Amino acid sequence: MRKKAERIKEIQDTVGYYGADILSSKKFRESDKNIQHGKASVMDHSISVTCLCVRLAKFTHLNYDYFTLVRGALLHDYFNYDWHHHDGRLHGYRHASTALKNAADDFSINPREANMIARHMFPLNIRPPRYREAVILCIADKVCAVKETFSKPLYHKAVKELKK
Ligand SMILES: [Fe+2]
Ligand SMILES: [Fe+2]
Numbered sequence: 336m337r338k339k340a341e342r343i344k345e346i347q348d349t350v351g352y353y354g355a356d357i358l359s360s361k362k363f364r365e366s367d368k369n370i371q372h373g374k375a376s377v378m379d380h381s382i383s384v385t386c387l388c389v390r391l392a393k394f395t396h397l398n399y400d401y402f403t404l405v406r407g408a409l410l411h412d413y414f415n416y417d418w419h420h421h422d423g424r425l426h427g428y429r430h431a432s433t434a435l436k437n438a439a440d441d442f443s444i445n446p447r448e449a450n451m452i453a454r455h456m457f458p459l460n461i462r463p464p465r466y467r468e469a470v471i472l473c474i475a476d477k478v479c480a481v482k483e484t485f486s487k488p489l490y491h492k493a494v495k496e497l498k499k
Pocket of ligand 1: 411412430431455456
């Protein structure tokens, strides 16, 4: 069985490889100023969720499009505002469509990535995810949200490296 550190490095490399342009973009990096859950910024959260998506995808051994998985996950909360001072309770219902619009404005988004971003708030947003990449994002997002509320983000060391 492979060591945990090797597994995490492979996840980090996958996220860094497919998401390089997003990770280095000015607007994505600005999301580090906005808190998402607990002490985690939106940037921390987005990278942590992406790492977990890759981990879950590798764990299942199913056929995933890692390019799409990484990019859709990195951009799933690309709403670009501090939600605590913006639309309050309505944020949960509205931000997926805002994130999709912003992502489509700033990056080239394929239909699967669009579905991942648009449907990641299922079941709060009632339309379910359509593709397996979108299903895995939906799960990873909730797991990471709980973890961040009470502790450091999942894969916090890889998150720190990917923010450099
Ligand atoms: Fe979200
Ligand atoms: Fe999220």
